[in-house]
Amino acid sequence: MRLLKNILLFQKKIVFTSYIISIPIAILFKNINVVGVSVMFVMLMLHFFIYELKNQDEYFYYYNLGITKLQLWFSTLFIGFINVIIFTFL
């Protein structure tokens, strides 16, 4: 449970910002289904810019909990994919 909470902590910054960027895009395209794909794409981009380029050292917090970089990337993909499914069938 503690590990899951820490993965959510990692994802918090990414997910919120992805929605802030993706909702105006959906309004622009006048299509709510776009949100899912947009969120997934923006999440991957933000993950890369925030954690791989800007705050690379934050990874050590997660390493010390036994969470690997691969698992964190997988969690981003997973949450993004869930968003795609939800917004495709909405």
Add this chain to the structure above:
Amino acid sequence: MRSLFVDSITKSYNNRVILSDIFLSCEIGEIKGLIGRNGCGKSTLLKIIFGVEKAENKFVRVHGKLINNTLDCKGLINYLPQKHFLPNGIKISKIINLFLEKRYREKLLSNQFVKPLLNRTSQELSGGERRIVEILLLIHSNSKFILLDEPFNGVSPILKEYIAECILEVSKNKGVIITDHDYENVLKIADTITFLKDGYLREIKERSELIELGYFVKVD
């Protein structure tokens, strides 16, 4: 079986050998000091042990378990990097609650140096305040071994003394490998000292060896 065992670590950068067939071991209850000049490979060695840096050859074992990556280190090895690692924008109290198991939290939440910082985010802390929170987080965790890379860096003399006391206290139940350029503090708390130079580790047995290496000035 209560030991961290490191053997055959070899690492080179651009054909320059940084670490050559390194052997190191640390028992629970022991503080091992690692000293050496800038760029001699101390941090690289700790990162290889922790599994975040690749090596041409490595063998790391804790309690009979082979360590290949950070996932294998869970509950066994924690690593304090040189740079700050606390997540940005999160309150210290939340970080403590998320990082530590319930039974270890209370001690840290009531710590005299941490208590005033609980409602501030990591970004609002000074470098020294961040460092003390990071060190205390790691030493209060349930891991059996801690690798400390420059724990005294950017910390005031009072906090340095406190950190040294904490490391001594925690070493009763953990094994500690520590490296820092503030070698006087390292020498003060370490049970054994190893010196890294030209890719080779050498155990320091006498203070006179440190004088030869230039760490102390000989007074006649």
